[in-house]
Amino acid sequence: MSSSEVECGPSFPELIRRKRDGGQLSKQEIGAFMRGITSGSIQEGQIGAMLMAIWQKGMVAEETVALTQEMMHSGEVLQWPKAWDGLVVDKHSTGGVGDKISLSLAPALAACGVKVPMISGRGLAHTGGTLDKLESIPGFTVTQPVEKIRQILEDVGCCIVGQTETLVPADRVMYALRDATSTVDSLPLITGSILSKKGAEGLNALVLDVKFGKAALYKDLDSARGLAQSMVTVGNGMGIRTGAVLSRMDAPIGRMVGNTLEVCEALECLKGQGPDDLEELVKSLGGYLLWMSGRTASLEQGQEALAKVLHNGAALQKFEAMLQAQGVSADIARSLCSSQCDYFLHLKPAEHKTELTAQSDGTVVDIDGMVLAQVLHALGAGRTKAGEPINHSVGAELLVILGQKVKKGEPWLRIHYDSPAPNAKQHSDLQAALLVGKADSYLASPRVAEFILPPKM
Template structure:
């Protein structure tokens, strides 16, 4: 009997609860294109307005996960992954995946591209000559067997319903819906066949959720559904006001990630890598506590084991061996293999004082307009565009001191762009400033 999609839309629009069969029919209709795009948009808006119960959210996630292939790994593998809700300067995945692999885990990290002001892990890696993000299922399995980690794009067979829904959520302004976010993220991670998952849920000016309570609400939904799907799932709530680390962009972030892998990354980046990695090792059963997990990740960054895994992953995903070796060499200038911007512009501190804030969102928006980001899926980006922060929050600075270096290919920065960048820097008179930890809270599996 044909499904009456208008009736399902009306049911949800009026605040009713969809049954398991209703939700399964909707997702299958999305996958097979039996439901019109306008009807999908109407259902998304109804969900955004009326929400979903825990049971509906779980059913939606399961139906999406089972709309395509679900990976199956050897029983002896400890398969783990991490997902971030997006931020500015967030290159955590690049050192984290190989660090986890160095601890004996298998990490099939399926990542995304940047959209709007948030950067994408795949875009960053594609600034490395030869790096291929598109790998078949068999290639992913082989890389995990040989190396232990890979960072790839979503395959055609993995959660095909999500590709349709994800694009239409953006087009229909329903991105913020917690049930839809949960379904999108956890369906893909469930289809990866994971043993354990850690979620980096960000809050602040440069995050999707601006306050801690909203981020906590999303994290609880993600953790609950992930665990009910049989994946040991936990979350970390982290602050996203200032950029992570000192670099924002694609090529420049890869270079900073390499510094982290060489044991000398910026403190906040290293804190996130060790916290997320340590937490994942703990909840997966690899170690007995969060602290021992953090110590193990720290050791893998300091002793070079994580760097070796990253080098092996580069080669396995298409980077010439000599380039991969040179990038991971301690003596190498990492920029020599990256596409360089034609121009660099430095801006000066306007007054003496303490750096109180650096607005990550304002900075990212300028870089986006210079070509570092995209406004729609498939749009080309300029990997060479980026920024280097030359001061730290809490640092006392002098008028005329250089605080930021912008890499760009336009002839010069506009007056408006310069103004926006200078507004992102907040200077205060206090010489005593307490620097907050990036990690605000852990959400534990129940």
């Protein structure tokens, strides 16, 4: 197929022109365009022009469903045994600070009897990546062939792996060009990128954790709701039971930020001793999936099931089994999951620690997670470009929580670092991230602001 013909239909330039002028593309035309991308028969400039036309003019729901399905079918779509029908579920997060939810959620769901083939990503900019967190555990291998993924799901019930080369190749091309053409923030393109990868997992149910706030991609609830509704519509249009949770992302989730430290906190959650807000999110997202997949009769029953496995050791056992299945030695896996483990016997600690103290008496009203993430990124915890190395040991411990009373001079933050040390500006920025005020100026809010239901629920 030449770059000027779309399988005897309109040429690629004609399709670009129609979308540029606000027209609608058919499923067949979108499919031909996707095949042009994966075969290399369409020029990079034409792909960029189409991305910009979509960014400018948008897509109706039918187009976005077609775009997502064609992206999904550009590569392998995972197939599961017939006995798993209705049981294959996953979660996607738009990213935040201290977001270690997946590490506790996947094994907790497996303990509730569903299958979780969680294909995750790496951190970029201020957001952390689930794969980076797990790779701070010696021996953990995120690259697994499809046959091994299927075996781990059979034996354990959950795995957390990176995207394989055979899944959604069209997205890899489009994702790189979206960055180069400033079309990253297009609703149809975001929806297509996320849901094509989740669709390729062969899911029956999907919950989306769409975050909003100072430390999120979307700063306000309305913008987050727009993305969530788009993805819920398209996900269900693809035949995946899809719902969304809108969650607040201002202060970091839990008390730990940074790859190694977040593994420690996820383990505490799996031992029934995690911070309240982390457990709230795990129960809300997991309970929603159990309800959508028909495992429980209500959202509340789903949340109760998650709470039970977090507190009776069942989720922890699944995590230990997953660690061993993905390359961690039995001794290390067993030790990390023991009740009295010193995590730093196995996880590499940072060389240095420094504490910051409160500058006044009062109540902790806010902790700006974005500022914290940006400083830790500069200290080596994050990457600016894909493929860059990171320092898993760099991180921060919050020594106070929202609503807590503090006194001037009391430590509120502990930074874990190697080299460089935090400079004067970073120290100042971190101090400014803590807002201390009067008790009546703090209004407690749950992490979960809203549930967006799939149709007919």
